[in-house]
Every structure is written in C-alpha cells, then in structure tokens.
Amino acid sequence: MKATATKENVLEFVSRYVHKTVSGFYTLTKGMDITIKYFFNPKSAITQEYPENRETLKMFDRFRGHLHMPHDENGRNACTACGICEKACPNGTISVLATKDLAGKKVLGKYIYRLSQCTFCGLCVEACPFGAITLGKNFELAVYDRNELTWVLNKPENTSQGAC
C-alpha cells in the first residue's frame, strides 16, 4: 500500500512538474505573440520625430506656454496696469510697472515677465479682467543666458502712442 502511495506521489510530482513547466512556457509564448505582432506592424510606432516635425506639430488651443501679451495692428494692448495679474501670480513672476501719461492717467510702462520663475499655472490669465494677456504656444523656451529669461511683454511704442 505504502509503495503505491509513494508511486502515485511521484507521478503526481512529475505531472505537476511537467504541467508547470509546459504551462509556464505557454504563458511566455503568449507574451512573445504580442510583441511580435507589434514588431511586424511598423505603423504601430507611436513616437514622433520631434525636431523634424516642427511644421506639422500643432499644440492644443489651451496649451499653457509662456505668457504673451497680444497687440493689435496699431501696436496697442489691452492692459490697464491694474496689477491684478501681479497679485494673482503665486511666484512673483510678473511686475507691472505703471507710469502716467500726459493727461495724468495711469498707463502701463513696462510689463515685466520673468520666465525663469514661471510655473505656467495660468492664474494670471484667469485673473485678468481685460483679456490683455494669454499663454503662448511656444514651448521651446531654452536660452543660453539667464538674463534672456526676463522679458518685457508690452511693445515700447505703446507708451509713446498713448502719450501722443
């Protein structure tokens, strides 16, 4: 009796051993089946060749790049130098330097934007009551000199035209 019991156990062991090896092997082939399917389907490649596809690369409308102040054809912008964006910015990225025009009205002198401190959160654009600033689509913002990261967003002609 005992001998048969051990014999069965050995058989069981062998069958389990073989089953595990074979089924394990089968799971491996299943994985290989998936990868080979993609290998022979070059169209499944999802990566883009980035600098080459600059022309066709279009960012989404809401993409949050650098801060940008749109100017109309006369070189005017909508900023009233109220400074709400400056307050809304969490990082002190924006400095709105106001001056007075000839009539003594407060106008924008320099709109200073420090790209080095910007986290592209978009709170300034959200806070602006006049829609004077937007976030640009350009994402290639690296420069060689740190000083180049401080931008003046308004066009200087604006103040002179406002003064006239």
Place this chain on the structure above:
Amino acid sequence: MITESFSEYNLDGNTLPEGFRLPPPDDEEAEEFFVNIGPQHPSTHGVLRVVVRLNGETVVEVVPHLGYIHRSIEKMAENQTYVQNIHLSDRLDYLSAFSNNLCLCMAVEQALGIGVPERGEYIRLMICELQRLQSHLLWWGVLGMDMGAFTTFFYGFRERELINDIFEELCGARLTVNYFRPGGSSIDVPDTFMPRVKHLLKIMPKVLDEYSNLLNKNIIFLERTKGIGILSPEKALSYGCTGAVLRGSGISYDVRKHDPYSIYDQFDFDVPLGNTGDSYDRCQVRMEEMEQSLRILKQAAARFPGGPHRSQPQQNYKLPKGSYYSQVETPRGLLGVYIVSDGGIKPYRLKYRSPNFSNLNVLNELAAGHKVADLITIMSTLDLVIPDIDR
C-alpha cells in the same frame, strides 16, 4: 530586537549607519554590508534614498532616507491664497494632480458651503478616473521595467499618452494641471472631450487584456511576485497604508466607496481586494481598479449633463476661522488636506496627509528577508511617487 545603543556597534570598523535597528548578526561568518540604493538609482523613480543592509543577496533591513526633494510646500502654502495653493498641490504627487486639486478645493468648498453644479461634479469625477487610469498605466509600465521587461514601459505609455492628450486639450498641461477650482473647474471641457473618452473606453478593455497576457500572466512575473512582500492586514492598518497597498491585504477601504465625496455614491463600482497581501495581489488590485475606473467612466459618459461647470467663482476665498478637512482617493491612496484658517485669504496652516509617506514606511516590513531583486519589485508595487513623500 531593538538595541538601545546600536550606533556604538561596530561592523567592519564602521558604525552601523543611522536608522538600522537590528543587532549585529550572531553568526561570525555572516558578512553583512550596506548598499545605498538611490538617491540616484534607476528604480527608485525619483530621489529616494534607501539604505539596504545586505547579507549576500538577501535583504536584512531597509532604511529609507527622505528629504532629497523636500520643497517645503506646506510652508509655502501659508504664503499663498487658496487658489494659488491649487497649483502647488499639483506638485505633491504629479501623477494624481487632479485628485490633489480636488481635495484642496473640497476643503475650501466645505468651509464656505459652496456647491458644485452637476456638470462640474461629472467633470471632476471623469477627470479623476482618467487620472487614475493614466497613473496605473504608468505604474504598470514601470513595474515591468523594474522587473527587466522594458517593452511594457512603452506599451503603458501608449495609452497613457491618449489620456494625457485629453488633459492637455482640457487645461493646457499634462502633469501640473492646476485645473479644479472651488465650486467646479477653471474651464469647461472642450467639444472633443467626449469623443476622446469614448475612444478610450472602446480600446481600453482589449488593451488591458493584452497587458495581462504580456506581463501579469507571465510565469516569470508570477514567480517574481507571488508570495513576495506579504503585508498582513494588521500591519497595513497600523502603518496607515491606504490605496491598493491596503486593499491588496484584503481590507476593503476606498474613500470613494466608504466615505463618498463628489458624486461617487451615484455610481456603481466594486472595490477590488487581494487575499494574501503579497506583491501579486497589489498588482492585481491595480489592474482591476483600471477596469473599475473604466466602468465608472462608462456610466459617467452615458449621462454627462449640460449646464454650468462652476459656481460662485471668486478672486480670493476667505475661509472663516476654524479648521477644515477633506479627503479623496488618489490613485495611490488616501490624500487628506487639513486647513487651519485664521479668517484670512491664506491658510494659517495647511497640512497634506499624503498616501505615499505611509506606504513607503512598510518597505522594511515587506522587503526584509527577500532578495535585492524583490526589494525593487516591492518598491514598484507600492507605487511610490517621491515628491509626494517629501512635499
């Protein structure tokens, strides 16, 4: 087991590094040595430093060292208004930025009694579930990579990219989204949102099946994860683990189900549970969570309402004096926000209860006695995001 003066203990002429508690080995033959895994290491996925005490290949003890990416976000929060704080909360756990935003917004809403319009709630829920999907997809890819199967990383990223595109089109950013606001969200969803979500819903079940066949049913994967890093339910609770780590140990706790926020109580979904609490269970829980997320998304997409997306927008939110707490289920577990307000527009104190910090602390319990390779797998199944640990 804990020796009082372990720092005086000499090993090979060196004192035992800080944090190790086990006494020196009784066996004279045992040659223990210490290995720094991190702060720069391919599989710590960030700047986590783990000092490992090894006996040959076997891990004796693990001591995580934190602080390499500490940015004092909680202190910075005290100088920022609540709306400004939302963009800081993106940077806690960058893979669940929407959930972090939501948690903070919910605390503010709770303080001020601001309601959220129905469409706003649906947007929140759908975006958070999409976020859960993308976070788990990344986790799955990285899990494979930690085990040496590089290809999973790219497959996981393929679908994650679809979701990230949704996010980018929605709010202009892919990781640091800064999207939710008290009372709803900063901007309504674009017209392309629904078609994109529906496309995702169509392809994801097939993709998840493929993932299972590629990695999760693979014999090598099974051998590497089954019975490895077993976390008992008691240990999981006492360490304060949440998320898939807790549920993998068989304890059913999901904030979405057991303390429903937003409109999760209107949706039909299950909380997947593991049995043994080993690495495999944690993996399977996450895999099934993806399916549950798809289920929620399907229901939400079917009855996505119209209407406004935000109520009572204000420039600054002035919270009444007092303390407020809210919690959400991020892809990694329970995130809590505790605000103490002195009545101003900025919090007096803002505390984040981050899931990863608690989940990291079980590492020693799980990895001790296993091999180095298993330590990496266990770390991967805990799904740690380091900036969330340090804050």
Place this chain on the structure above:
Amino acid sequence: MMPSSVELYPVNNFIGDIVRSIFPQPAAAVINGLLALLSLMALVGSLGAVLIFLERKVSAHFQLRFGPMRVGPHGLLQPLADGIKAIFKEIIKPAGADTFIFFLAPLLPVSAAFLVLAVIPFDHHLQVADPAGGVLYVLGVSGLSILGILLAGWASNNKYSLLGAMRSGAQMVSFEISIALLMLLVVMLSGTASLRGIVLAQEGTIFDWWIFKLPFLGILAFIMYLVASTAELNRTPFDIAEAESELTGGFATEYSGISFAMFFLGEFVNMFVAACLVTTFFLGGFHAPLLGLPLLDPLLKLIPGFLWFFAKAFLIVFLYMWFRWTFPRVRVDQLMYLEWRIMLPASLILLMLSGLFVAQGWVG
C-alpha cells in the same frame, strides 16, 4: 599526433590556393594564418556594428518606436557614430580599483568571441581551424567571457559591480553544465566532436538536421540549448549580472568610454557566436534547408552555404532579441532553480533517451 600546418589552417578555398601557389609551404601557412586572423578581426568589427544596429532597431520596433533615424538613412551609420563617441569619451577609473584587472577585464569577452569564431564552420571551406575536439575547445574558451565579467566586478571597487559579478559567477557555473550536456548530446548523435564534422553529419534535407532528425527530443534539446545559451549570454530574462533596475549597471557600472564599449561589443559578438553554435549544432550549419522537393531544392542549393549559415544565425539572434524585449528578468535564486531543478534533470533524461535512440538505431 601533431597536426600539420595544413590541417591547422584549412583555408583551402580559392584565396588559400592562390597564396599556396605563390609562396612556398611554411610561408604560405603563416600568410594564410594571418589572412584568417585579419578576416576574423574584420568579422568581429563589422558584426559588432551590425548587431548593435540590429538590436537598437529590433528593440525599437518591438517597443512602438523607430529607433535611430538621424545618422544616415534609417540610422544606418549610428553604430559608427556610437563607436566614435565611445572612443573619444573619457575613461574613468574609480578610486581603489585594481588598475590592471580593471582594464584587462573588458578585453576578455571580445577575445572569447574571437577565439570561438575561429572554429565555426561558416561554409565548406570557410573555417579558420577545425580541431578534432572543437566542442571541448568551444566550451573551454567561452568561459573567458564570464571571467571578464567576474574580474570587472571584482576590480571595480563597487558593491553593485561585485554583486553583479557574484551573480554572474553562479550563473556560469550552473548553465555551463546544461550547455555541456546538450553539446554532448549533439556530439553523440554526430559521432564527432569536430564542429565541421557535426555539420557534415546533418547533410541532407531539413529533416536531417538534429533539431528534426531526433523525433521530438531534437526540438526539446534545441529549446533547452536556446534557454541555456541565453543564460550564458547574460541576456534578459537572465541578465541578472547587469540588471539595470537593481544593480544600476551590474559589473559594468564603473566602466565608461571605450572600456565599456568593449564590454558592449563583446556581449553582442558573443550573442552572434552563441547563435552560430546553435546553427552548427541543431540547424544544419551551412546546409541549405532542402525540403526534398525536386524543383525547389536545386534553387536553394544555388545559394552559397555561408549565406545560409548567416541567415540561420541571424534568425537565432533575432530570437534572442525577441526574448529580451518581451520577458521580465528572473531572480537569482530562480535562475539557480531553473538550472538545477529543471534544466539539469531534463538534459540528463534527454541525453539518456537520445542515447537509447542512437543505440536502437531509431535516429533518421
């Protein structure tokens, strides 16, 4: 017993004949030897470039990428650019490293590949040397490549490197046994230990190759040999010696510049060498895959043998790459389990069974 120089360098193809017709005998043997050496060097160099390019492209297509696309058309010149980069990079020696061994170690895997290539029969008359105990020679020499890894790990003065080297050592000791047993099986079937003899023993149709000639067991032996040689090569799923995600770079952590490139080259050429051995042992070497069809076979025979050989070898190389880009890595103790509990008993049983087949004359 001393083999004559002609036997040592059987370059009796037309180049050898021309050299022999011009120069007197001792000089001709030396010149032929030098020519063989040069051709091997050229082979190793070009193989390195081709294989590295192949690996990058194949992995890319497995992973939904394009791979190198910028240097030359479809990145064809990328290996050249990589090589130039590696040569001009600074070689950094860590403090406390054993200088001599640290710089010796990267040379060993390449030299192992070089030495094994010398006995591979690429075609009927395309073989540098054909020693009678070629299989033994291959077994002995291929150990050099793992010696290089061991030395590199030891000399680097880095714990990651040391761990990688320790793993690699354990791996070598284990899987050499399976490889040796399976080689023995082939030697037993062929009745010779000369690699050329083994190929010649498989002459005939595709069903005379050892993989098909031995009913069922041949395929099993082929698969087992593939697994064991993958382990010998330190490639995924057995790349525990390098294991980026665990040991950063394993034995190669501290290597940079050309000394790392030598490891890299050695790894890839060794992969090709292993594929060559598989081709020789199981896939009929340079024989055309004749199917026994009267119309097709003469056409297949028109294609020169070395082309068939390279085609088969690259097919095996592709298999290695396919494994690498599909499977996760096994753990070090599981690797030992695989060898001692599965591969070794299985190869012993296989050896006994095929011995029975040979003795009973059931083969072929």
